[in-house]
Amino acid sequence: METLTFDKLPEAVALLLEKVGHIENLLAEQTNEGDAGDRLTVKQAAEYLTLGVSTIYGKVCRREIPVNKQGKRLYFYKSELEEWIRTGRKQTINELRDLSRLSRKGRHKA
Numbered sequence: 001m002e003t004l005t006f007d008k009l010p011e012a013v014a015l016l017l018e019k020v021g022h023i024e025n026l027l028a029e030q031t032n033e034g035d036a037g038d039r040l041t042v043k044q045a046a047e048y049l050t051l052g053v054s055t056i057y058g059k060v061c062r063r064e065i066p067v068n069k070q071g072k073r074l075y076f077y078k079s080e081l082e083e084w085i086r087t088g089r090k091q092t093i094n095e096l097r098d099l100s101r102l103s104r105k106g107r108h109k110a
Helices: 006-038 042-049 053-061 078-087 093-109
Strands: 068-070 073-077
Touching: 042 053, 042 073, 042 078, 073 078
Parallel strands: none
Antiparallel strands: 068 073
């Protein structure tokens, strides 16, 4: 790295300001792309979840799936759909047996 002198200070500050401006622009672009890129229409959500469009509408009607409504349009966010999928995880038989054993042990102690 080059040693800075007082004479080179204005040049160095100008370069830093230019680089910070460039970084801000990149971050702004990523934020804008992330917001729009994560949003899905009903058809896109159906494709993403490998479900039929009518199934998606049924889940929306029964309030089983996270949805955002703007006027007459429905929008889904990939991140919300992924979380919805994760929370719907069913326990395995072994996990249920372990829970059953723990609850039985707890009842006998009382």
